[in-house]
Amino acid sequence: MTPVGARPQPAHRAGFWRRENGSSTVEFVLVLPLVLGLLLSSIDFGVVMLRQVFLDRAVDMAVRDVRLGRIRSTGLAEFRSSICNNVHLLPNCESTLTIDLRPVDTTTFAGLDEPVRCVDRAQEINPVLTFDPARGRQELMMIRVCVVADPFLRATGLVLGMATDASGGYAIVSRSAFANEPA
Numbered sequence: 001m002t003p004v005g006a007r008p009q010p011a012h013r014a015g016f017w018r019r020e021n022g023s024s025t026v027e028f029v030l031v032l033p034l035v036l037g038l039l040l041s042s043i044d045f046g047v048v049m050l051r052q053v054f055l056d057r058a059v060d061m062a063v064r065d066v067r068l069g070r071i072r073s074t075g076l077a078e079f080r081s082s083i084c085n086n087v088h089l090l091p092n093c094e095s096t097l098t099i100d101l102r103p104v105d106t107t108t109f110a111g112l113d114e115p116v117r118c119v120d121r122a123q124e125i126n127p128v129l130t131f132d133p134a135r136g137r138q139e140l141m142m143i144r145v146c147v148v149a150d151p152f153l154r155a156t157g158l159v160l161g162m163a164t165d166a167s168g169g170y171a172i173v174s175r176s177a178f179a180n181e182p183a
Contacts, residue, residue: 040153047152048162051089051172058086059145059174066101067178083145095119096148096169103139104177111142118146118171138181145174 062082065071071078076099084093096119104112148169162170 044151044153047089048170048172051147051149052174054087054089055083055145055147055172055174058083059143059176061086063143063176063178067180087147090147090149090172093147098146100142100144102142103180104142106140116144116146116171116173116175118165118173119148120165120167138179141178141180143176143178147172 062071062079065082066079071082079101080094080097080099083099084090084097087093090096098117098119100117102111148165148167149172150169164170
């Protein structure tokens, strides 16, 4: 029996480890970071996929304008604007977009394995690429568009380890091909 106002003495130390008070709190603390990490990574990956779909759609719409003759052979800026006006969730599209439109030699198919060149935001270098949609003869044209985008959430490790550049952005690439027909 303990006197009034005195604190009860803890039971034997072995009893402390066997108590189950707070066991659900320990499980919660151990599992919460994993669940939050999975949730945030899913959101980040979803935004990356949305950006990819929007870019593919915008490139398809711009290629349609080229095929219909709405964009002239000197209209690289017009083509870039056509893509950027139709793409969503990509801020600074005009300054981070590269377009490579070139004919494909259908006898050798040379040049298709070249890596896509993107804007290097860390050094502010824009690669010089070709844009010549109208040569007056039928050709297979290959278009590659690259946009450098920042991750939506920086806390997730950039979608399971996607490659980033020196500025922390990742490349979203869209490819398309079409037959250039003479007018």
